[in-house]
Structure formats: structure tokens, C-alpha cells
Amino acid sequence: MTEDQIKSVVFHLLKTIAPDTDPAQLKPGDNIRQKLSIDSFDYLQFIVGLDKELSIQTPEEDYGKIGTLKELVEYVFSRKEAAG
Amino acid sequence: MIPYQMPSLGADMESGFLREWKVRPGDTVKRGDIIAEVETQKGIIDIEVFDDGIVGQLLIKVDDKVPVGTLMTHILTKEEAAAGIKPEIPASPQVAPMVSPPPSVRHVKASPLARKVAEEKGIDLVSVRGTGPDGAITREDVERAAYKTSPAERSVSENVRMAVAAAMSKSNREIPHYYLATAVDMTKSLTWMAEANKKLPLLERLLPVVLLLKAVALACWEVPDLNAWWENGLVSKDHVNLGFVVSLRSGGLMVPSINDADQKSLSQLMASLNDVIPRARAMKLKSSELVQTTLTVTSLGEGAVESVYGVIYPPQVALLGFGGIHEAPWAENGRLDVRKVMTITLAADHRATDGQTGNRFLLAINKNLQQPEKL
Amino acid sequence: MTRLTYREALKQGLREALQSSDKVFLLGEDVGRYGGSFAVSKGLLQEFGPERIMDVPLSESGFTGAGIGAALAGMRPIVEIMTVNFSLLAMDQIVNNAATLLHMSGGQLNVPLVIRMSCGIGRQLAAQHSHSWEPLFAHIPGLKVVSAGTHEDARKMIIAALLDPNPVVLFEYTAMMNMEADMEDPLPAVDLSKAKVRKSGKDLSLITYGSGVYKCLDAAGELAKEGKEIEVLDLRSLRPIDTEAIVASVRKTHRALLVEDAWQSVSISSEVSARIMENCFYELDAPVQRLNGLEVPMPYPKHLEDAAIIQPSQIVSKARQMFG
Numbered sequence: 151m152t153e154d155q156i157k158s159v160v161f162h163l164l165k166t167i168a169p170d171t172d173p174a175q176l177k178p179g180d181n182i183r184q185k186l187s188i189d190s191f192d193y194l195q196f197i198v199g200l201d202k203e204l205s206i207q208t209p210e211e212d213y214g215k216i217g218t219l220k221e222l223v224e225y226v227f228s229r230k231e232a233a234g
Numbered sequence: 235m236i237p238y239q240m241p242s243l244g245a246d247m248e249s250g251f252l253r254e255w256k257v258r259p260g261d262t263v264k265r266g267d268i269i270a271e272v273e274t275q276k277g278i279i280d281i282e283v284f285d286d287g288i289v290g291q292l293l294i295k296v297d298d299k300v301p302v303g304t305l306m307t308h309i310l311t312k313e314e315a316a317a318g319i320k321p322e323i324p325a326s327p328q329v330a331p332m333v334s335p336p337p338s339v340r341h342v343k344a345s346p347l348a349r350k351v352a353e354e355k356g357i358d359l360v361s362v363r364g365t366g367p368d369g370a371i372t373r374e375d376v377e378r379a380a381y382k383t384s385p386a387e388r389s390v391s392e393n394v395r396m397a398v399a400a401a402m403s404k405s406n407r408e409i410p411h412y413y414l415a416t417a418v419d420m421t422k423s424l425t426w427m428a429e430a431n432k433k434l435p436l437l438e439r440l441l442p443v444v445l446l447l448k449a450v451a452l453a454c455w456e457v458p459d460l461n462a463w464w465e466n467g468l469v470s471k472d473h474v475n476l477g478f479v480v481s482l483r484s485g486g487l488m489v490p491s492i493n494d495a496d497q498k499s500l501s502q503l504m505a506s507l508n509d510v511i512p513r514a515r516a517m518k519l520k521s522s523e524l525v526q527t528t529l530t531v532t533s534l535g536e537g538a539v540e541s542v543y544g545v546i547y548p549p550q551v552a553l554l555g556f557g558g559i560h561e562a563p564w565a566e567n568g569r570l571d572v573r574k575v576m577t578i579t580l581a582a583d584h585r586a587t588d589g590q591t592g593n594r595f596l597l598a599i600n601k602n603l604q605q606p607e608k609l
Numbered sequence: 610m611t612r613l614t615y616r617e618a619l620k621q622g623l624r625e626a627l628q629s630s631d632k633v634f635l636l637g638e639d640v641g642r643y644g645g646s647f648a649v650s651k652g653l654l655q656e657f658g659p660e661r662i663m664d665v666p667l668s669e670s671g672f673t674g675a676g677i678g679a680a681l682a683g684m685r686p687i688v689e690i691m692t693v694n695f696s697l698l699a700m701d702q703i704v705n706n707a708a709t710l711l712h713m714s715g716g717q718l719n720v721p722l723v724i725r726m727s728c729g730i731g732r733q734l735a736a737q738h739s740h741s742w743e744p745l746f747a748h749i750p751g752l753k754v755v756s757a758g759t760h761e762d763a764r765k766m767i768i769a770a771l772l773d774p775n776p777v778v779l780f781e782y783t784a785m786m787n788m789e790a791d792m793e794d795p796l797p798a799v800d801l802s803k804a805k806v807r808k809s810g811k812d813l814s815l816i817t818y819g820s821g822v823y824k825c826l827d828a829a830g831e832l833a834k835e836g837k838e839i840e841v842l843d844l845r846s847l848r849p850i851d852t853e854a855i856v857a858s859v860r861k862t863h864r865a866l867l868v869e870d871a872w873q874s875v876s877i878s879s880e881v882s883a884r885i886m887e888n889c890f891y892e893l894d895a896p897v898q899r900l901n902g903l904e905v906p907m908p909y910p911k912h913l914e915d916a917a918i919i920q921p922s923q924i925v926s927k928a929r930q931m932f933g
Contacts, residue, residue, distance in 0.1 A: 345863075345893055346890050346891045346894075347863050366894070366895055366933040367930060367931060367932075367933045372894045373894045
């Protein structure tokens with residue numbers, strides 16, 4: 151799975167949660183939740199969607215590791231590797 | 235034969251537009267079935283039937299504006315339906331079970347004409363800005379407000395904004411608020427929750443807010459005076475139906491009710507939130523989820539500021555605010571430590587209770603949060 | 610169209626009245642040989658002769674009583690009381706005879722009398738000779754009281770008053786005598802019982818009469834520059850007051866500013882204000898406002914006299930306040 155594919159899934163999920171925003175405009179260092187004003191409930195929905203779409207498992211203690219777009223993409227890569 | 239009247243979907247509601255009948259005459263219905271869709275300032279609401287029986291003649295046309303308390307149909311017994319009983323239709327609207335008094339306009343400076351037009355158009359003058367002499371509200375001001383109020387002319391988010399404006403103005407005008415606040419060490423609760431979440435599949439994982447809701451719901455048993463309505467006197471409620479403030483992305487709020495929160499387990503509460511929050515955001519709530527709230531909770535969520543001082547949602551007598559959870563220095567047993575700390579605030583109606591009641595309530599919530607395993 | 614002064618309009622009205630019937634005659638102080646103290650009847654003595662243009666002694670009570678007697682005997686007298694200021698001396702005759710005889714006689718005796726008097730300020734005539742007493746007369750049942758606030762009414766009100774079988778008091782305005790205006794020729798007859806919209810508008814009603822009419826029209830013109838469409842309602846009849854016309858105007862504009870030179874307390878505007886409240890309270894989009902002459906004895910110096918009566922600029926600024 152390429153970085154672009156991951157981003158495409160991420161943007162689609164974010165757009166579903168926050169239809170009034172344009173996630174594609176996110177810069178790698180932007181904090182996703184702050185930038186798109188997504189609350190904790192919606193963020194949980196986002197992670198649920200992410201796990202399902204990308205077939206990974208995100209434990210709660212990792213939520214803090216995926217603040218920015220860059221972190222998120224790197225995190226997904228690492229989980230995919232871990233999953234083999 | 236039981237009359238079915240337009241229910242009041244909140245203290246600020248005077249009427250709604252019937253958008254769709256979900257039943258036909260002769261249909262068999264059970265208590266809780268959706269009988270119609272009604273458009274209010276809070277969006278399209280599914281209204282439910284309160285009794286089992288057979289739907290009688292439908293007395294209201296689709297798209298009619300229907301004042302609260304207006305007879306809409308009858309729920310008949312089998313025998314009545316079989317006998318083809320045609321209920322007599324009273325000439326004037328009857329009083330609905332949950333009608334609230336019309337908004338008070340006593341202290342508003344408005345011209346007689348403005349008042350007349352406001353009444354005709356169902357505008358609460360409190361939400362109108364006056365531009366006449368000495369800031370008096372003129373007809374033009376009301377018409378400007380009415381233009382924005384007519385659902386056809388206004389966007390959904392503007393409708394929600396106006397509903398919030400009306401309810402909060404009424405509250406601030408009528409309710410003498412008092413405020414209490416306390417900082418709570420959340421470390422224990424959060425640690426407990428993190429452990430619990432490890433065992434839960436992602437879909438069932440808990441958010442800190444469900445612990446807060448449960449802690450509040452249980453505290454209502456200890457201090458029932460804050461789980462109440464003010465209706466010319468304090469009326470304590472048997473059920474703990476927590477209103478949960480959901481902010482809409484487009485601005486404005488919806489406050490769906492988490493009914494019987496004290497009877498629900500944490501997972502059930504989480505399931506309730508998972509069910510109700512998306513529907514609140516889509517403005518597809520059921521009437522029973524809007525009207526019976528006994529106490530409102532607003533939670534800012536993590537990353538947010540420290541504390542929130544709320545405005546009570548009438549006729550309730552209290553509102554709890556949970557600030558963001560932050561790491562902070564914490565002194566305990568003569569030692570200083572860093573803990574996850576959250577500020578709880580209480581806004582309460584001083585007509586109904588005094589500071590001592592609020593004090594007991596906050597202490598009870600704190601105690602509950604220190605014993606997460608009991609939640 | 611003819612252009613003529615208010616004085617000339619009154620004279621033409623008198624001439625028309627005298628020509629209409631041999632029973633009509635004018636009596637008053639200095640109306641004949643002197644030609645009237647404001648020259649309204651100048652030349653009429655030569656035209657109609659001393660039996661119909663009758664100089665009388667300085668005795669308001671006496672000659673007003675004579676007029677009432679003549680009316681009772683079938684004549685159609687026009688009594689000129691030189692100015693409203695002297696009418697107090699004739700008050701007993703006006704109130705206790707002219708206004709009351711129809712009632713006292715059980716309907717057998719009517720008094721078809723017209724009493725004209727010049728009213729308001731007369732340009733620096735001081736406290737005793739500058740009264741605006743329309744409200745005093747409008748208080749009395751049994752009288753009709755009309756006010757000629759325009760040239761058209763100055764021209765046509767006298768003949769209309771003569772057609773009334775009961776006493777009519779007609780107010781004319783000293784300060785307007787030299788004022789010129791264009792008039793249709795011939796003019797249609799006027800209906801004494803109706804108020805008249807002098808200028809139509811939708812934003813504010815200026816309700817006035819007599820010396821207030823032209824001032825209100827001036828003010829309305831000024832406010833038109835600001836985009837405000839002001840209605841000017843000339844009451845014309847002060848007794849009875851045309852409530853219907855007032856209500857119709859307020860229903861249209863939802864704001865009323867009442868303008869008169871008479872003192873404010875217990876005035877025509879007091880009455881109009883009360884009727885608006887009684888009849889169309891829920892049409893009001895702002896409190897009714899009033900502009901009246903200051904409640905002081907009329908000062909002599911010109912600048913103080915100007916300050917004591919209503920000026921168009923005051924009407925303009927009061928109206929602006931009412932729009933918020």
C-alpha cells in the first residue's frame with residue numbers, strides 16, 4: 151500500500167466525519183483534530199473506520215501517536231508491517 | 235379513545251410543521267412507534283405514540299403549522315375501531331401534557347404593533363434586536379426576525395442557532411444561576427478505563443465521557459434535588475435522563491437525552507452515545523430523546539480548555555460542565571505529584587437549590603470518579 | 610390656476626356666501642367702512658351695502674347675541690369676532706345660547722349661525738393678542754368647530770358653514786393672511802365633517818390643523834429628501850373630530866406626530882392621542898408624540914415668539930427621533 155493510497159483512505163474518512171472541511175489541504179505537520187475541529191467522539195469513529203478500511207488494529211494507548219498527518223501515515227505503515 | 239396531541243419537544247417549542255404522517259387510519263400502533271415527522275427549529279423530529287391501539291382519523295394536513303397541544307388524531311381500541319366510532323373533534327386546541335408557558339415578553343421594550351406581529355408570526359421578542367427609539371423593537375425588527383425564522387427562508391443551522399438563542403435567552407432572563415467548581419483527579423478513572431479498553435474490541439471502547447455520565451447519574455441518587463425541573467416549584471424526577479450536549483459542525487447544539495443513564499452499564503452508555511450522537515448531528519432524533527431531559531451535561535473533551543460555566547436549559551435546574559483533562563501538579567497527603575486533572579463546574583438554579591446542595595453533588599461525583607470499578 | 614393670498618381667498622369666500630342668499634349678512638367690528646381689521650372685507654360694503662355689511666359697537670357679547678337672534682329669526686348671519694382673543698367676551702352667548710338652544714327648545718329652535726374669528730399669533734402682538742384657543746371651542750357640544758389651514762379651505766369653508774343648520778365656529782389665521790398659494794379655479798365644495806390628507810405617505814402621520822398644516826407640509830418635504838414618505842393629515846374639523854381618518858392614517862403609517870400651536874395640556878392633540886390609543890393601539894410602532902406651543906404667555910420679542918410656537922425644523926427633528 152502506498153502513501154498516496156493511505157492518504158486517500160484517510161481523506162475519505164475525514165470527509166465523511168467533517169463534510170464541511172477539505173482534508174486534502176492538510177499539511178503533513180498539521181494536527182488533524184485541531185485543524186478540522188474533530189471531537190473525541192468523531193475521532194473514535196475515524197479510528198474505527200481506519201481500522202476497518204486498512205485492516206489494522208489501533209490500541210487506545212497509540213491514539214497519542216497519530217496527531218498529525220505525517221505521524222498517521224507513518225503509524226499506518228508500521229501497523230501494516232506488524233500485521234505482516 | 236385517547237386523543238393524540240402535538241407534543242411539546244422542548245420548553246421553547248410553540249408549534250411545529252407536520253411534514254409526514256408515518257401511519258394511516260386503521261393502522262395498529264404500539265407505544266413508542268413513530269407516528270409522524272414534525273419539523274421544528276431543531277430539525278425534523280420523529281414523534282412517537284404514547285399508547286397502544288388503532289390510529290383514528292388523521293386530523294392534520296401535511297405541511298400545516300401545528301401549535302403544541304393541537305389534537306392530531308385519536309388512538310382507538312379494537313372495539314372502537316370496529317364500531318367505526320368517529321370521535322368528536324373539539325373546536326379549540328386542548329392542552330398538551332407538556333406545554334410550557336409562552337415565553338415571557340414583559341420586560342421587552344416593543345411597540346404594540348411589534349408585539350401583535352410577533353404574536354401572529356410566533357416570534358419570541360426576546361430574540362429580536364430593537365432598532366426603534368430607545369432601542370424599542372419595531373414591526374420592521376420583528377419582520378426581519380420572522381423572515382429569518384420562517385423555516386423555508388432559513389438554513390437548518392440558522393434554525394438551530396435561533397432555537398439555542400431563544401432557550402438560552404429565556405434561561406438567562408429567568409434563572410438566577412449560581413456556580414460551583416472543583417478540580418478532580420482523573421488518574422484513577424483513566425487508568426481503569428485504559429485497562430478496560432484493552433479487553434474491548436475497538437467498536438466498544440469507552441470514552442472518558444461515559445464514566446463522567448455514569449458518575450453524574452449515580453450522584454443524582456444521592457442529591458435528587460438537582461435532577462429536577464422548576465415548574466413554579468421544585469419537581470424532582472424519578473428517572474435520570476441526562477441531556478448530552480452535542481455541538482454541530484455547522485454551529486449550534488443538539489441535546490439528546492440519554493434516558494435512564496443511572497440504570498445503564500458503561501458499555502450500554504457508550505452504545506447509547508454511538509447511537510445518538512450521529513443522529514443528533516444529522517438532526518434525526520426521536521421526540522422521546524428531546525423532551526424528557528432532567529439534567530444536562532456538557533463535556534468539552536480532551537485538549538479543551540479547563541472549565542466551562544454553562545447556562546441551564548429550562549425547565550431543568552442544573553447543568554454540569556466538564557473541562558478538558560490536563561496534566562497538572564496535585565498535592566495529596568503532603569506530597570506533590572503530577573496527575574490527570576479535570577475541572578467540574580456546576581451551574582444551578584438558585585430558586586430551586588442553594589450552594590450546599592451543589593456542593594454535595596460535586597463531592598458525590600468526585601467520589602464516584604475515584605471508584606471507577608463501581609461505575 | 611389662480612395665485613392669491615389667504616386674505617383674498619377669505620374675501621372671495623365671503624363674497625360667494627353673500628351672493629348665495631339675501632339672508633346672508635356680515636356683522637362685526639370694523640368690517641364695513643374700515644374694511645375689516647385684516648382687510649378681509651375690504652370693498653364688500655360698497656358691493657353689498659350697509660344692511661349686509663354691518664359695523665357694530667365694540668361689544669362682543671352684544672353683537673354675537675344679535676347674530677344669534679337674527680339666526681333664530683330666519684336670517685343667515687356671519688358674525689366676525691375680530692380675533693379669538695376677544696371671543697371670551699362672547700363666550701356666554703356662544704356656549705349658553707348658540708350651542709344650547711336646540712337642546713333647550715327640545716329641537717324647535719336651531720341657530721344657523723357662522724362665527725368667524727382670526728386666531729393664533731399675529732406677529733408680535735404679545736400675550737393678550739396671540740391666543741390659539743381652538744381647544745376651548747372644540748370642547749363644547751352643540752358647536753361645530755372648523756379650522757381653515759389652507760387657502761382652499763379659507764376660500765370654501767364659509768359657504769359650507771352657512772349650509773349647516775347649527776352654529777359653526779370657523780377659525781382663520783392672522784399670521785397666514787399674506788401667504789400666497791395657487792388654487793384651482795373653480796374650486797370644488799368642501800365637506801366640513803371630514804379631515805383631509807394633504808400629502809400621502811407611508812412612514813409617519815403628521816396630524817395637524819390650522820397654522821400647523823403648511824408647517825407640516827414643509828417638514829414633510831424636508832424629510833422626503835431623507836427618503837421618508839410622510840403623510841400630512843389636516844383635521845379641518847375640530848368638533849367633531851374625524852376619528853376614522855386618523856385611524857386610517859395611523860393604520861397605514863403606524864407612527865403619529867401631532868402638531869399644533871395651541872398649548873399642549875388638554876388640547877386637540879390630547880384628544881387625538883387618546884383616540885389613537887383607544888382605536889388603534891395595536892397599530893402603533895412607536896409612542897404617539899406631540900409638538901405644541903410652549904405653555905407660556907406669548908412673548909413679545911420676535912425671537913421669543915418664534916421659540917414659543919412650532920417651527921418646521923422641530924417637526925423634522927422630532928420625526929427623525931421617532932424613526933429611532
